[in-house]
Amino acid sequence: MVFLHGGYWRTLTSKEFSFVARGLVAQGATVIIPTYALCPAVTIDEIVRQHRAAVTWAYNHAADFGADPKRLVVTGHSAGAHGVAMVLATDWENDYGLPPDIIRGACAISGLFDLQPLPYTFVQPYLQLTWDQILRNSPILNLPKFAPPLLVTRGGKQTSEFLRQSDDFYAAWKSSGLPGEYWIQPECNHFDELFPLTKSDSELTNKIIQLAIG
Structure with missing residues (x-):
């Protein structure tokens, strides 16, 4: 599993999210949590490119870790779930010379799928979004023609905009x-909805394992 972390594209690294590997590793999974460059040093275009490069690397090097590249799952939370949706819209064959179906399944946890409201929020000074970037990087406006199974999940105690984002995208x-x-997950908010991944027998962990098994 490749896990793409959140932080509104402007903060945090893989270190703060290492805990998400516990439950999956206990079930025998290999978990990769890449760190990526952040805004405003780079644009969201560049972050999406880095996500795609990380997935490409994971697919090409899976066997080095004893993992099966045919069971690659991509999971992300918040801004990382945006990355998941963008990764699913990738033309792997033409852009990366890879099979079109390198991803077996995906899980988007409380993602940001419609970037159109963001210029009017507190994150715009960091993101510096232009409208061409917004249209190009809003997953709800760029759905793939085909894709592997996608689990869209969110906590029940999210703010109204996070609820809308997941509801509308799905x-x-x-x-x-x-x-x-x-x-x-009815009792979870935007932060504790990841905690089930620390347990090997949680429903979230099992659902992600099932995506890999197919």
Whole structure:
């Protein structure tokens, strides 16, 4: 599993999210948590490119860790879930010379899928979004023609905008005929919804393992 961390594209590194590997590793998974460059030093375009490069590296080097590249799952939280959705829209064959189906399954946890409201929020001074970047990097506006199964999940105690983002994206995903599941963790907020990944027997851990198994 490749896990893409959150932080509104402007803060945090893989170190703060190492705990998400515990439950999955206990079940025999290999977990890679890449760090990526942050805004405003780079743009969201560059962050998406780095996500795609990280997934490419994981696929090409999976066997080095005793992992099966045919069971690659990409998971992300918040801004990282945005990365998951963008990765699923990648043209692996033409842009990276890889099979078109290198990702077996994906999990987007409380993601940001519609960037159009962001210029009017506190993150704009850091992100410096332009409208061409917004349109290019809003997953809800750039759904793939085909994709592996996607688990969209969110806590039930999210703010209204995070609720809308997941609700609307999953509705658009299904309307496009893409495979997926929508699952709510009713008692979780934006932060503690990741804690089940510390347990090998949690429902979230098991759902991600199932995505790999297919």
